[in-house]
Amino acid sequence: MGRIGNIINRKGKQDAKRASVFTKHARAITVAAKEGGADPEYNAALKTTIDKAKADNMPNDNIKRAIDKGAGAGGGEDYFSNTYEGYGPGGVAVIVETLTDNKNRTAGNIRYYFDKNGGNLGTTGCVGFMFDRKGQILIAAENVSEEQLMDDALEAGADDIITEEDGFEVVTAPEDFNAVRDALVEKGYEFVSADIKLIPQTTTVLDNEGQVKAMEKLIDLLEDDDDVQNVYHNWEITE
Known part of the structure; x- marks a missing residue:
């Protein structure tokens, strides 16, 4: 199975944990609305978070509540963003982006997940240089012409x-992501995923079965934590 198939499978697993996924989306929407206003037409960050929530089938009522909360209609907690960097089993580089109302709780949990699974947290910057921030749009091959997609994506401003x-993986500069995504949606393309992500420059293969299981467990624990927004790593999944 290829990488895009793996991501589809992973999204399927996340569907079973829908409440947790909705909690993460709600936090991101609330923060985006609080920082940039409640109108997605004038707030690109909010538009992106809403699109991601809709892609995971989050109900419109939940989205509206999260926007209202951020815009002040519902009051509520302050959320703080923080990024953790470290190493998983076998030296896999891992970056964890969090959004939390309790930084001490989150830091303790993240450290525990790493320690429990043969990894360790490092200092800020210890692995960040191994990743590039890029827009990434993944499109399944079914009913898609490679030549047509290439023309459409490059015309819209994609880099590669x-x-x-x-x-197919469409790669953009972060500042061009919204325009490329919107142009491809307009032309009828459906996405496996579309987001601005940290993409590793090189990947690490784990040959040891114990390390593979520990890495899978580490990713699952991180993704199951409501405080964790994104998990990036350079593990090359070969199955």
Whole structure:
């Protein structure tokens, strides 16, 4: 199975934990609305968070409540963003982006997840230089013409289109992501995922079965934590 197929499978697993996924989206929407206003037409960060929530089938009522909360209609907690960097088993580079109302709780939990699974937290910057921030749009291969997608994506301002065994990866500069995404939606493309992400420059393969299981467990624990927004790593999943 290719990387895009793996992501589809992972999204399927996350569907089973929908309440946790909705909690994460609600926090991101609330913070975006609080920082940039409640109108997604004038707040690109809010538009992106809403699009991600809708892609995970978050109900419109939940989205509206989160926007209202951020815009002041519902009051509520202050959330703080923080990024943790470290190493998973076998030296896999891991970056964890969090959004929390209790930084001490989050820091303790993140450290515990790493320690419990053969990894360790490092200092800020210890692995960050190994990743580039880019817009990434993944499209499954079914009913998609490689040549047409290449024309459409490049015309919209994409930097690169990478062909994989089960689909395509459209790569953009972060500032061009929204325009490229909107242009491809307008042309009828459906996405496996679309987001601005940290993409590793090189990848690490784990040959030891124990390390593979520990890495899977580490990712699951991080993704299950309501305080964790994004998990990035350079593990090359070969299954």
